[in-house]
Amino acid sequence: MGVEPIGIVTLLVGVFCLLRGSGPTVIAFSIFPVLGGAAALLLGSTGIQPGHLFLGLLLLSTLMLHGNPSSTVDRALRSQPFAWLVLLVLYGVLAGYFAPRLLQDTMTIVPLGPQAGAGINGTIPLGPVSGNFTQAVYLFADLVTFTLILAVASTPKGFRHVAIGLMGFGAANVFFGIADLISPGTPIEGLFAYIRNASYTFHADELVAGMRRIIGSWPEASAFAGASMAVIGYCGTLWICGRHNKVSGYLFIASCILIVRSTSSGGIAGLPVCLAILYATSLFRCGGPTGTRASLAVVLAFPIAALLFIFVLVLSRDVYQLVYNFIDVIILSKPTSLSALERGSWNASGISNFFDSYGLGVGLGTVRTSSFAVALLSNVGVPGTLFFLLFLLTGILMPRGTPRTYEADVGLAARNGCLCLIVGALISGSTVDLGLVFFIMAGLRSAVPRGVRGPAAEPA
Template identity: 85%
Template sequence: MGIEPIGIVTLLIGMICLLRGSGPTVIAFAIFPVLGGAAALLIGSTGIQPGHFFLVFLLLSTLWLHGNPSFVIDRAFRSQPFIWLVLLVVYGVLAGYFAPRLLQDTTTIVPLGATAGASINGTIPLGPVSGNFTQAVYLIADLVTFSLILAIASTSQGFRHVTIGLLAFGAANVFFGIADLISPGTPLADLFAYIRNSTYTFHADESVAGMRRIIGSWPEASSFAGVSMAVVGYCGTLWICGRHSKVSGILFVVSCILIVRSTSSGGIAGLPICLAILYVTSLFRSGGSTGTRASFAIVLAFPIAAVLFVFVLILSGDVYRLVYDFIDVTILSKPTSLSALERGSWNASGISNFFDSYGLGVGLGTVRTSSFAVALLSNVGVPGTMFFLLFLLTGVLLPRGIPRSYEADVGLATRNGCLCLILGALISGSTVDLGLIFFVMAGLCSAVPLGVRVPASLPA
């Protein structure tokens, strides 16, 4: 076991935050998941990310120094989404231990984690793999994160701290994206040597259509684009609702540009859907005495801009050819690439594992896929998928708070952020774990600060 330089930095920041109070601690915790390619601690071939390492400091702050354990437990057990998430975690952990042993050698899998003896196409007979343990740890960390954020955001001050923390996460993601874009040949390249120290395979020097791909602080472009889509959904909604509009507006626009510049097929294909979600949000958020200028401007300007863009493509052959070539390289030709064929074979294998396990799944962390939906079905089967969908319905999709209030607008922003992140995972997600930042947003979305009235049609 060894601690890396980024781990020392995480440790120092954690100790300072504990001394400063709960606010700085939760804001720092919301930022650290951006270091998705870093390892704060190395235990053999397994790396512990700074976000998971900093979770210890959030626990100490919330349950001991600056919080009340009974309050955290009370808020958690009063929450429906917490119960469904507990059931998902329990089923996932049990399935991850028993399924690969009970169904051993009954089918072949594309394993998650380092496994010896794989065939030419990367498959091995079903059996326990290292991913069973690591994914169980990640899912338990997700549950702890959701519980703590739910309790912290149950106070008005804590609610604002988490809101600011998510904005800071978006700013950090944009910073690393821009830094990666301009880093070749500059001292910034040395910065990434410290935050790309995990055991993952990094795709930092790949190019598409003569453009170097952006991966930011993540292992690959698809990971960077997927997280940036969550930033687009969250910051774009805050800007539409007129909340923290100067910061959120800038982060929204820059994140959109970075997604396109990353040349990630999933990001480029998913971004229009994210923008469509934001446009629908603008339709419902405009009008009335509490409507915002941003939402009204988007409702009017977006159709006009779309028509003008189509006219430019029709009238200018050079622009049309430039746009078409870019879309062709990043999306249209992608299904015939070697990586797409490989990822397609992962999904085909995962679907086969789902049926071979009679719909129960072959165990959490057993199978590698290229779609979050296939990962759910193949790893935790129908029961785990139902638990997640119920968690999503009760924790993310149901509105909370007084409509068009600050709490309701932030809840709408986190809802859109979660949906955009899931959209990216549906395109290229390889595991059941959606990451800490998803559960930070889900915890904030599920929280109702004390003293805030809830609509009568919803449970308090």
């Protein structure tokens, strides 16, 4: 086992936060998942990310130093989404162990992770793979994260700390994106080596349409764009609702620009969907004595801005050609690229595995896909997909709290952040694991504290 420099930093920050109290600990934990390309600890060829390492410190803080284990367990057991998530994890772990063995050699799969003996097209006969264990660990970490955040955010102070921590995640993601943009030829470029030390293939120097792709602190542009879409959903909603509007507004605008500049096909294709979610939120949030300035501005200005943009495209052939060429390179011609053909073959193989396993799935972490929906069906089948949808319905989609209060607006922001992250995962997600930040937002959304004191919404 080896401890990397970023692991030492994580532990030092964790010890400092533990000494300061539960608030700094949960804020720091909400930020550390941004280091998605880093390995804090190396166990052979497997790396433990800083976010997962810090999860142990949050567990220590919540259950022993600054919390009560019985209240944490009680809040979890009384939560409907917790029950569905537990069933998803249990089914995933059991399917990951038994399905590859019971169905061994009955079909071919595209394995998740490096696998010796893969064929020319990347397929191997079905059997146990390393992903069965690693994905079970990740999904169990997601369950622990959701449980701890649900417990912490069920108190007024904890709720506000988690809300601020997620804004910190957005700020860190924007910071690393801008740093990556200006890093070539500067000392910053060498510093990125400390947070790009995991055993992933990093796509840091790829060029698309003559522009260098932005990956920030993530392994590739699509992962950076996916995290940025979560920031857009969360911070954009806070800005619309007039909560922390100065910071959240800047983070929302910066994340939109960075997604376009990242040249990620999934990010650019998913951005309009995220903006549509925010526009629908604005329609319900504007008007009345508690309507906000930003929501009213979005409702009125967005259609006008869209029409002006269309007029500019129609009247200026040069602008039209510039926009068309960019979209053509990023999206329209993407289906014919080697990368898209490869990812399409992954999805086709995953769908075939779903039907060949009679809808039960071939096991959590067994196959690689290029869409979260296909990953669910092929890995955990109909039962696991049903458990996830019920978790999504009871934990994220169902309304909570008194409308237009601080806790309701922040919960709405967490919901939109989850939905925007799912949008990105549906386009390019390769596994069932949606990441720690998704379950932090889900835990915040599922918590219903009373009397949270936050900044007043800016009236219309």
